Amino acid sequence: MMTFMRRNWPRWAPWLALLALWQGLSLRLPPTLLPSPGQTAATLWHLLGQRSFYTALALTLGRGLLGFGLSVGLGVLLGLGMGLWETAYRALRPLMVLSTNVPPIAWVALLVIWLGLGNGPPLLVILTTTMPLVAVHVAEGVRELDPALLEMAASFRLPLRTRLRHLVLPALSGRIFAATLLALGFTWRALVMAEFLGSTSGLGYQLAWARQNLETDRVLAYLLVIVGLSLSAEAGLRAGFRRLRPWEQGLHPAEGAYPHRHEDGRWHTHPPLPPTEWL
């Protein structure tokens, strides 16, 4: 444990510094401005015992997952279409760029006017800010596919399904991963903001309500929940992608291939080294 702490200090030291800063400032400021970490933790603990907290959490998570899933799914499909079909690329790219450059707050304002408060604004704000981002990333990736590999696929007359599954999607997976991580961050920010301003439920709304009542400890407690959720979602995503891209894990053969029994009956725990004459 001690060696772990010593070796990985860049990972935990900034958090500790932040906590110390918070504690130090809270000693000098009134609790309405900045409650101490201890007080915030107590409020958080209290929140965790309340039913209303879980309702808000479920609503926010539901909206976030739905919006994020739709954005990434539609974005990948749209991006593939744009990448494979030049006309679609030329027609849609300006719209995508426009849409990503409209500040999300402007979307919230418009959507509240059009749709009123509710599920609509948060979901649509997520879609409008993140879907174009994913689509443009994927489209650029398709346009940069290795022509040598595409020619190989053509000369072996691989069916379109095989090409998509084994050539296009793996080649794009790095870009899709980067776009998905970005989309996740945008999703959280857009979601909480849209709930704050354009909804009557969810964590963002609870945050707005706590702010209105000047319950700063509650504001901070909700903030902790939101940051915690977003960090764990990102960590989950990273772990998932590492599993999806085993060819990137250094000089080790495919996982699961070893140990295996060789035809001479012996067990091989490691892959054989290539004969030196081939190296």
Place this chain on the structure above:
Amino acid sequence: MSAWVRLRGVSKAFHGLPVLQNFNLHVAPGKVLALVGPSGCGKSTLLRLLAGLEAPDRGTCERHFQRVGFVFQEPRLLPWRTAWQNVALVLPAHWDAPRRRRRLEVLFEQVGLRGFEGYYPGQLSGGMRQRVALARALAVEPDLLLLDEPFSGLDFPLRLRLLRLLYALVRRDGHALTTVYVTHDVREALWLADRMVLLTERPARPSKAYDLPPLPLEARLHAPELRAIEEEILERLAFRVQEGAVSEV
């Protein structure tokens, strides 16, 4: 029923640059044909025409084959799939798992890569990667095999070893798979082929053809008649270099 291809008066240009002009070629059934020419003379275009990936601007192209196997200058393997998966990719989709496995085991045995099936291309050496590419080309059970300078990036001993492997793979029980082997190395052609056609610079035309004696590869390394052909060609090249007629060989 062996595969064959015949080009008659074929012309092909890219962006106004003539690559082939009035080109005639017969790829005879059950023979190994080597095309030797300077780099950039249009050999790759020729292969694409033979395979039907490209249509001629003028002239006719008669193709009589079922399936074509392709080996490129670079291995062109999918970096995110193992050697095994790279070869499995081109097997007919309707084959069931046991049949696929049996076929793949035979192929990896043939190219001498048993035990390396689980490696990703990035973990294999250049020669091993090209062997995987060869296994992939053979996996489609081609009746026409097209090779585009497949071993040109490898060092000499390795190239010789792979040529020997290729020689054994395309010639079985006295008859050969219809093969077109493109190279810029005269010796590779002399060791491998039944017939060797020299190509001129762009636009490429066949300048001279040689029918080679049906010797096993070991005998070819020292056969005096092949030595004579090699010397003759080298002399002609040297003469043309002196005349300043050859800009790139």
